[in-house]
Amino acid sequence: MYSDKKIICKDCGNEFIFTAGEQEFYAEKGFDNEPVRCKDCRAKRKANRNNRSQRNNYSNRR
DSSP states (O other), X not given: OOOOEEEEOTTTOOEEEXXXXXXXXXXXXXXXXXXXXXXXXXXXXXXXHHHHHHHHHHHHHO
């Protein structure tokens, strides 16, 4: 039903594989869009969001 897809990462420009298993998982969860970032760039983006959130929480306590 699904087959591996090659996708170019929006951030770093590297090619990554969106596996058939990942596609099936996305479909089961009801996600409509394919990923646009590779695993490393998604992790960096998540870490940046978490750091920003922690800084905001700290500054709001003052």
